[in-house]
Amino acid sequence: MSAKLLEAKSITMQFGGLKAVDSLSFHINQGELVGLIGPNGAGKTTVFNMLTSVYKPTSGEVIFLSEPTVSLKPYQVARKGMTRTFQNIRLFKDLTVLENVLIGGTKDISYGFFSSILQTSKYFQQEKALKEKAIELLAIFGLEKKAHAPASALPYGEQRKLEIIRALATQPKLICLDEPAAGMNHQETHQLMETIAKIRKDFRLTVLLIEHDMKLVMGICERIIVLDHGVKIEEGSPQVIQSSPKVIEAYLGAEDIH
Amino acid sequence: MKKPLLALIGLIFVGFLIDLSFDAFIQLTLIYVLINMILAMSLNLVSGFTGQFSLGHAGFMAAGAYASAFLSTIFPMNPGPMQFVYFLFYAIAGGAVAGLAGYLVGLPTLRLRGDYLAIVTLGFGEIIRVILLNTKTVGGARGMYGITGPTDFTLGSWTISKFLIGYAHAIFWVVACFVVIWRIIRSHHGRAFLSVREDEIAAEAMGIHTTQTKVRAFVLSSFFAGVAGSIFAHYANYLNPASFSFNRSVDAVIMVVLGGMGSLSGSLMAATIITILPEALRPLQEITGVDLRMVIYSLALILLMILRPKGLMGTKEVNEFWRKYVRKTS
Numbered sequence: 253m254s255a256k257l258l259e260a261k262s263i264t265m266q267f268g269g270l271k272a273v274d275s276l277s278f279h280i281n282q283g284e285l286v287g288l289i290g291p292n293g294a295g296k297t298t299v300f301n302m303l304t305s306v307y308k309p310t311s312g313e314v315i316f317l318s319e320p321t322v323s324l325k326p327y328q329v330a331r332k333g334m335t336r337t338f339q340n341i342r343l344f345k346d347l348t349v350l351e352n353v354l355i356g357g358t359k360d361i362s363y364g365f366f367s368s369i370l371q372t373s374k375y376f377q378q379e380k381a382l383k384e385k386a387i388e389l390l391a392i393f394g395l396e397k398k399a400h401a402p403a404s405a406l407p408y409g410e411q412r413k414l415e416i417i418r419a420l421a422t423q424p425k426l427i428c429l430d431e432p433a434a435g436m437n438h439q440e441t442h443q444l445m446e447t448i449a450k451i452r453k454d455f456r457l458t459v460l461l462i463e464h465d466m467k468l469v470m471g472i473c474e475r476i477i478v479l480d481h482g483v484k485i486e487e488g489s490p491q492v493i494q495s496s497p498k499v500i501e502a503y504l505g506a507e508d509i510h
Numbered sequence: 511m512k513k514p515l516l517a518l519i520g521l522i523f524v525g526f527l528i529d530l531s532f533d534a535f536i537q538l539t540l541i542y543v544l545i546n547m548i549l550a551m552s553l554n555l556v557s558g559f560t561g562q563f564s565l566g567h568a569g570f571m572a573a574g575a576y577a578s579a580f581l582s583t584i585f586p587m588n589p590g591p592m593q594f595v596y597f598l599f600y601a602i603a604g605g606a607v608a609g610l611a612g613y614l615v616g617l618p619t620l621r622l623r624g625d626y627l628a629i630v631t632l633g634f635g636e637i638i639r640v641i642l643l644n645t646k647t648v649g650g651a652r653g654m655y656g657i658t659g660p661t662d663f664t665l666g667s668w669t670i671s672k673f674l675i676g677y678a679h680a681i682f683w684v685v686a687c688f689v690v691i692w693r694i695i696r697s698h699h700g701r702a703f704l705s706v707r708e709d710e711i712a713a714e715a716m717g718i719h720t721t722q723t724k725v726r727a728f729v730l731s732s733f734f735a736g737v738a739g740s741i742f743a744h745y746a747n748y749l750n751p752a753s754f755s756f757n758r759s760v761d762a763v764i765m766v767v768l769g770g771m772g773s774l775s776g777s778l779m780a781a782t783i784i785t786i787l788p789e790a791l792r793p794l795q796e797i798t799g800v801d802l803r804m805v806i807y808s809l810a811l812i813l814l815m816i817l818r819p820k821g822l823m824g825t826k827e828v829n830e831f832w833r834k835y836v837r838k839t840s
Contacts, residue, residue, distance in 0.1 A: 304715060330717035338715075344708035346825065347701075354698070355705045358717040361698040365726070368697030369690050375697065382698070422717050 256315075257282045257426055257458050258303070258334070263312030265298050265482075272298045273482040275312065280426070285452060285459045287473035289466075289493075291502055295482040296462045297339055300428050303460075304336050305329045317425070331358065333425035337415040337432060339462075345404040349395060349414060352403050353386040356421030360385065386421060392454070393417055393447070409440045413447065420451060426458045427451075433465045441465055445472055470494065478502065514689045518682060525677040537673045541745050543785045544680035545738045548687050550765035550777035552734035555691050557763070558771035558825075559700070560727040561707030562620065566631030567735050567762040569638040570608040572754035574736020575743040576648055578604030579657045582744070587658045591665060597679045601740040608736025609729045611638075616728035621721050623710055627728075635759050642751040653750035657743050676745045683741060687734050692774060694730075703727050707772075768814060770821030775828040780821070 262275035273295040280286050288296050301307040303314055305326045314321045321329050335356075344352050360382050363374045390396040393413055398406065403414060412432055419427055429448070433441045445468055452459055463469045469476060470490040478486040478493060480502040486493060493499055528540065553567050578600040587596040611634075619630045648654050660675035694700040702723045705713035714720050743749050765784050769776030787810065791803040814822070823831075 306711070306714075325719075326711075326714040327717050327719050330715055335717075336715055338712065342709045342712040344705050344712065346708060347704055351701060351704070355701050355713070355718065356716045357698065363697075365694070365699055368699055369693050371693060379697070418716065 255282050259315040261313040263302055263309040266310040271482055276484055278477050285474050287469040287476040288462045290479035294479040335419040335422045335424040336428040339430040341411050343403040348400050349403055350399040352418050353421045356418050357382045428460045430462050433468050518685045521681045522678050529671050529674045539789050543782050544684050545742050546781040546785050547684050547778050548734055548738040549762050550781040551687050552731040553762045554766045554777045556727050556731040557766050560703040563628040564631045565628050565759050566635030568754040568758035569635030570732040570735035571739035572638050573611045574604035574608035575739030577607035578740035579743040582658045589661045601737045604740035605733040605736040609733035612729045612732025616725045620724040639751045657747045659744045659747045680741050683737050770823035772825035773823035776821055776823030
C-alpha cells in the first residue's frame with residue numbers, strides 16, 4: 253500500500269441554504285490517477301476549490317502531505333505542491349506562452365526585489381536557468397516554437413495544454429485537472445489522454461481528474477469517485493462504476509415502477 | 511548599471527543646452543513635464559502593470575510634497591555645490607512618507623479583489639487635501655511659502671543655474687523611476703504584477719502571493735509619486751492644497767490611459783503631450799479671444815481614444831516598434 257497523499261475528511265460546503273458538497277470523504281494515494289465524475293451541478297468543481305483553498309469548507313478537513321491545508325491561502329497550497337487547471341481556461345492571455353510558464357517558477361527564484369533592480373549576477377543566473385527550464389518544458393509538449401506568441405493566439409486545444417504546462421512549472425506533487433477535455437474533439441481528447449499518461453510517468457505525478465468524457469475517464473483512471481448532489485454515491489474501479497446501478501440512476505434517472 | 515548612467519549623463523547634457531537656449535517659462539514647463547513623467551510611470555505600475563485602479567495619486571504626491579517641504583524647514587539646505595545632495599535627501603524622505611501612506615492605504619484595501627481600491631484611494635486623496643487645508647503649520651489654505659529651492663551658484667568661472675540643478679534632480683528621478691520599473695517588470699517579481707493583472711485567481715493557483723504583490727506595486731508607486739511631489743515642491747517654492755485636487759489624480763490617469771496601460775514609453779509620451787498641449791495652445795486663445803484650449807484638449811483626447819483605443823503604445827514599448835519596423839524594411 254502506498255501512502256496517502258491527500259485526504260479529505262467529511263468536507264462540507266454550504267452556500268446559504270444550498271449544500272453544494274455534503275460531508276464528502278475520500279483519499280488519493282501517492283502516484284494514483286483518480287477520476288471525479290458526476291452529473292452537472294454535482295459539486296465537482298466545488299470540491300476542487302475546497303482542496304486548493306479557494307473556498308474554505310464550512311466543515312471538515314483537508315490533509316495534504318500529512319498537514320491540514322484548510323487554513324492556508326491558495327498560493328500557499330500551490331507552493332506546497334498542489335496545483336490545478338481551470339474548467340474555463342484561465343491563462344494570462346496578454347502574456348506570451350513563455351511568460352505564462354515562467355510565472356509558475358516561484359520555487360526556482362530566490363533573488364530579491366532589489367537584486368532585480370540592480371540586476372545582480374544572481375538575477376541573471378536564475379532567470380537564465382528558469383527560462384531554459386521553461387523552454388524545455390514547452391518542448392516536451394511541442395510548444396517551444398510558439399514560446400513568444402501571446403497565449404490568446406493559441407488554438408483551443410493548445411491553450412488547454414498550456415494550462416497543464418503552466419501548472420507543471422510549479423513543480424507539483426498533485427495536479428488537479430478540471431475538465432481538460434471540455435470542448436475538444438475526438439482526436440484532441442485522444443492526444444490529451446496520452447499527454448496525461450505521459451506527464452504522470454515523466455513527472456511522477458499524482459492526478460485528480462474531473463471529466464465528463466466517459467471514454468477518457470474510463471480509459472485512464474484507476475479509481476473513480478462518483479458525486480451526485482454533493483454526496484459520494486459510488487467509488488471504485490472503472491468496471492465497478494460502469495455496472496453500478498446507483499451511478500446509472502444518477503446519470504439516466506431511475507426506472508419508473510408502475 | 512552602465513546604460514542608465516550614460517543615459518543620465520546624456521540627458522543632463524541636453525539640460526545644459528536647454529539652459530542656454532530657452533527662457534524661464536519653457537524651462538518651467540519642461541520641469542513639469544518631468545514631474546508628470548514620474549507621476550504617469552508610477553501610476554502605470556499600479557494601473558497598467560498590476561491592473562489595480564487608483565484614483566488618489568495626487569494624494570500621495572501631496573504627502574510627499576508637504577513632507578519634503580516640511581523637512582527642508584527642519585534641515586535647511588546649504589546653497590552651494592552640495593545642494594543636489596540635499597534635494598536627493600528631501601525627495602527620498604518625501605517618497606518614504608508617501609510610500610508609508612501607500613502601505614497603510616493599500617494593506618487593508620488590496621486584500622480585496624475588484625474596484626475597492628479606486629474608491630478608497632479617491633477618498634484618501636480628498637482626506638489628505640482636507641487635512642493639509644486645515645493644518646496651520648504647513649500654511650493651511652493660504653499655502654506654504656518660501657520653500658527652499660535650487661539656487662544659482664558659481665563654480666570657478668562657471669555659473670550653474672537654478673534651472674540646471676532642478677533639471678538634473680528631476681531627470682535623475684525620471685531615469686531612476688524608468689529603470690526601476692523597467693527592470694522589475696522583467697524579473698519574476700514583475701511577472702507576478704502582470705499575472706495579477708491578467709487573472710488573480712490563476713496567479714494565486716500558480717503560487718503567487720497576490721496581496722503581497724499588489725501591496726508591493728502600490729507602495730513603490732506611492733514612493734515615486736511622493737518623489738514627484740518633492741521635486742514639485744522645491745522647484746515651485748510654493749505649495750497649496752488646491753494643486754493636489756482630484757483633477758490632478760485624473761490627469762495622471764489620463765496620461766496612463768492615453769500612453770497605454772502597461773507601456774512606460776507610452777507614459778513618457780503622454781506626460782509630455784498632456785503637459786505641453788495646454789501651454790502650446792495658449793497663443794490660440796490670444797488670437798481668437800475665446801478659451802478654446804479645453805475644447806481642443808478634450809477633442810484631441812476623444813480622437814486619440816477613437817483612433818487608438820488601447821492608448822498610444824498599447825502594452826508595447828518603443829523599442830519593440832523599432833524592431834518591427836527594422837524587420838519590415840530590411
